Amino acid sequence: MNIKSITPTEVAEKLNQKHPLFLLDVRESNEVAICRLENSVHIPMNLIPLYLDKIPDEIDIVLYCHHGVRSLNVANYLAENGFDTDYLYNLSGGIDAWALTVDTQMPRY
Incomplete structure (x- = not known):
């Protein structure tokens, strides 16, 4: 699958x-x-298959996790289940990168 990355700044x-x-x-x-x-x-990775109908299509979806690995796997799963890759974006570096670059007051773990 060809899932696009998007930076926290973007x-x-x-x-x-x-x-x-x-x-x-x-x-x-x-x-x-x-x-x-x-x-x-918030839909934990393991529950995504149960909540596919809660995820909109035809709108840009930015998936994120801690560092971007799980969210990329979920993005690929969504693509395999009929979601258009034109609308799927993986947050590069995850929420950790967000905390480092966009919201430096955000707690990190």
């Missing part, structure tokens, strides 16, 4: 420009309790 710019994004957090609940992106939807 996501922040899109959000500032009110570009419609579906932020999909695929981390575990204990990770989300530490930090999360505002207005993101």
